Amino acid sequence: MGSAESPLEMFNRLMGAEEDKSAVEAQIQTLIAVIQQSEEAQTVTEVREKIVETNNELMRSHLANASVRSGGELFLRYITMTELDQPRFDDTRRVLISRGENFLSRIRQSLDRIMSMALPFINHGTRVLLHSRSKVVLALLKRAAKAQLDFQCTVTQSLPDKSGERMLADLQQAGINASLVLDAEVGVALERVDMVLLGAEAVTQSGGIVNKIGTYTVCLCAHALNVPVYVLAESCKFLRAYPLNQADLDLELRYPASAERTRTKSGGQCRSPITDYTPPQYLKLLFTDIGIVPPSAVSDELTKLYL
Incomplete structure (x- = not known):
């Protein structure tokens, strides 16, 4: 510096x-x-x-x-x-x-x-739904493509920043079969996939995750349709926080400095949240550098990190 x-x-x-x-x-x-x-x-x-x-x-x-x-x-x-x-x-x-x-x-x-543990979950013919652009998920899928695995990806547009479109371009550049769907189309798209793969900005002590806005909606739909949701996240993202719902999530996590401002009808400005909280009951497994962890075990693993 x-x-x-x-x-x-x-x-x-x-x-x-x-x-x-x-x-x-x-x-x-x-x-x-x-x-x-x-x-x-x-x-x-x-x-x-x-x-x-x-x-x-x-x-x-x-x-x-x-x-x-x-x-x-x-x-x-x-x-x-x-x-x-x-x-x-x-x-x-x-x-x-x-x-x-x-x-x-x-x-x-x-x-x-993380990739060495998650790769066996992707096989020939696996159909994956992705939300937003996760660097860890992208790295995993590139490795799966190099392993000559033939799989398909469906990517949500991920408004407001359209990060899903960036993810789509990255996947296609790597030679991976991928298509884009609107965020509002996620319920329909989930009927055609075998799993959801997500990254996370943070993993909370409850075993839930903080991630790009829309993640909660994706996971709710996946749970209703019995589609497993897998999360890839480094243990350095384990956060000492225990939110029970969206309102419990700290404002600095819901409205980071990068949050876009939108103009209200009255002419004032307000910030739209760019992250949401997904409770642990909607997640199947977390792939981390300290192992494959069920959401219920995150609290114990976080305690070990601070011992």
Whole structure:
């Protein structure tokens, strides 16, 4: 991080440099740089305060999502979870940076672990419904295509940003048989598929997920039609939150800085939510880097991450 570059500027630059860089990866790179540059901090408490302050700043980025909140909490826990008794604080800082780099390495390796567990669920002739554009789901489907598996994808348009259209283009570019349907058509489309594959911006302690607006509707329809819903998510997205419904979801998760503004009939402006919450009873399994986890086990796994 250059001397004139703020943490928020660095985060936005990293996200812009690579189209498929995850928000958590860019966040952790930024936090490591903050620790390296925070020479005025001379205690672990001061470093913690700086990290918390930086995380709050990053949440204001238009490129941030719910995973930035969970990733920041886990990063802070990971680098300070054991004793840091060093003769000089410069030595302590180096330990913190080393642990941070190890945490970043684990995040980068998580994708391969998830794909290795999820790939056996895709077979010749499998018909998959997708909502929005998930980098993890896209990577899995590309790997399945390389394995010469003949499967079909149906992608929702995913308004308001039409992220499903981007997903469709990526799939077709990879030679994958894919078609687009309107969001309102999802109930009809689900009658023609074998499973739903989703990513997640965050996995809550309840075992539910926070994801692109419309996910809840997709999962409700899938549940009614007995179509299993599988979620692919890194464990760094496990969030200490226990919403019971949409109203329980924190405003910063429902209305991130990137939420689009729409004009009301009276001439005022309001923000449309860009995420919703899907309760655990509508999800079949979660594929994570720590294993294949049923929604009911997420709370226990989250507890282990913080021990």
